Amino acid sequence: MSTAVDLSTLEAHAAHNYHPLPVVIAEAQGAWVTDVAGRRYLDALAGYSALNFGHRHPALIAAAHEQLDRVTLTSRAFHHDRFAPFCADLARLTGMDAVLPMNTGAEAVETAIKLARRVGYRHLGVAADRATIVVAAENFHGRTTTIVGFSTDPVAREDYGPFAPGFVVVPFGDTQALHDALDDTTVAVLLEPIQGEAGIILPPPGYLAEVRRMTAERGILLLADEIQSGLGRTGTTFACELADVVPDVYILGKALGGGVFPVSAIAARRELMDVFTPGSHGSTFGGNPVACAVGQAVIALLETGEFQARSRRLGAQLDAGLQALAGRQPAIREVRCVGLWAGVELAPGLGARVVCERLLERGVLAKDTHETTVRLAPPLVVDADEVDLLVSALDAAILDALG
Numbered sequence: 001m002s003t004a005v006d007l008s009t010l011e012a013h014a015a016h017n018y019h020p021l022p023v024v025i026a027e028a029q030g031a032w033v034t035d036v037a038g039r040r041y042l043d044a045l046a047g048y049s050a051l052n053f054g055h056r057h058p059a060l061i062a063a064a065h066e067q068l069d070r071v072t073l074t075s076r077a078f079h080h081d082r083f084a085p086f087c088a089d090l091a092r093l094t095g096m097d098a099v100l101p102m103n104t105g106a107e108a109v110e111t112a113i114k115l116a117r118r119v120g121y122r123h124l125g126v127a128a129d130r131a132t133i134v135v136a137a138e139n140f141h142g143r144t145t146t147i148v149g150f151s152t153d154p155v156a157r158e159d160y161g162p163f164a165p166g167f168v169v170v171p172f173g174d175t176q177a178l179h180d181a182l183d184d185t186t187v188a189v190l191l192e193p194i195q196g197e198a199g200i201i202l203p204p205p206g207y208l209a210e211v212r213r214m215t216a217e218r219g220i221l222l223l224a225d226e227i228q229s230g231l232g233r234t235g236t237t238f239a240c241e242l243a244d245v246v247p248d249v250y251i252l253g254k255a256l257g258g259g260v261f262p263v264s265a266i267a268a269r270r271e272l273m274d275v276f277t278p279g280s281h282g283s284t285f286g287g288n289p290v291a292c293a294v295g296q297a298v299i300a301l302l303e304t305g306e307f308q309a310r311s312r313r314l315g316a317q318l319d320a321g322l323q324a325l326a327g328r329q330p331a332i333r334e335v336r337c338v339g340l341w342a343g344v345e346l347a348p349g350l351g352a353r354v355v356c357e358r359l360l361e362r363g364v365l366a367k368d369t370h371e372t373t374v375r376l377a378p379p380l381v382v383d384a385d386e387v388d389l390l391v392s393a394l395d396a397a398i399l400d401a402l403g
Helices: 003-013 058-066 083-094 106-122 175-180 206-217 239-244 289-303 306-328 350-361 384-402
Strands: 025-029 031-035 040-043 098-102 132-136 167-170 187-192 221-225 247-251 262-269 332-337 342-346 367-369 375-376
Touching: 025 040, 040 384, 058 289, 083 098, 083 247, 083 262, 083 289, 098 106, 098 289, 106 132, 106 187, 106 221, 106 247, 106 262, 106 289, 167 175, 175 206, 187 206, 206 221, 206 239, 306 332, 306 342, 306 384, 350 367, 350 375, 350 384
Parallel strands: 132 167, 132 187, 187 221, 221 247
Antiparallel strands: 025 031, 031 040, 098 262, 247 262, 332 342, 342 375, 367 375
16 A cells, blocks of 8 residues: 555545644554655654553553453443452552543543532532633643633634633633632633643743642642643653642543553542542443553553653753754744653744654654644653654754755
8 A cells, every 4th residue: 555545545535634744654663653665753742642652562562452352341331350450550640549531631621620510519619500610821621612612722613612611711820810810610720730732831930839729728629631741751650740739630641541542531539539420420431441451551651660760861861952952053942841742942934844844754753733833752662862863853854944
């Protein structure tokens, strides 16, 4: 099968809701993928952090294979033998009492919204149907109509209304604006500790700690969307740890399924999770046996601390390389890097898409966001030479794009 034939078939029969780079991947292992023509590429996107442990990590593939030979789905109408161990392991990893598994990140965010509203009505005395949740501008929490309703990205919102009420948007990093937005209807603050889709936007020093202080003082919930930032990406298990903050609810996805299976969940204290009662929320596939088996294997990898340490060590190397590159490349306006996660902000007029296309030509896969930012998020299994390769390829790609 040729690339041209495959792409023409895609154009004819698939919805055009993505604008991928012109590469058709046929095989993958670790930090590398191979296209249908046999050319290899360093994967510097890692499925938007879903592939933190690389492609086809042996422990994750083995867990999936073993479970596929036993049982794949019972629905939650019946118990299965992988569910309780997965819940216990994830509760231990998060330091919470209880978890509620779903499938996708957006489902986990919707679940957290439901939890926060019920807590507001049942524990905080908020009047019926008046609950509000404060969110940050430039957020990305998913694609459902509820979630895009409080997005500030016009591409995500256009022609999808009317939208659900109950959300108040404030600038990310602005504690005064957040303080002014809190009132007697507020049940929660929903934030990404680091904004991924926005371009790896880091909060100002002290911001998350102040958000935690304000929410705790008022008795409202802090919901931390760690779908992209969590599970080793930032050099810690959770990005919140960088600020010594513990939220009321962790929202997890992507890497929890290891790039093998869609797995998401929320984790919270028991008294919060108990607002859910039989029939009030659920999912046919949420917490299915294969998801639980893979999720347990992911947790086992994280509990060694190896991947967090690799992210810290190689992330420092990536940051140093990118900062040095920015020092000699006027086309780079800013580098924002934490762990193995970086946003390279380009000067106006130099399109990030073009730079990613030039990276593709040089054997590196990355993705643009918001026209001027190149996102870099290689799997945590990369080595030092591959980090250097990534930086040098970006250097050459920018020069190529400048002509």
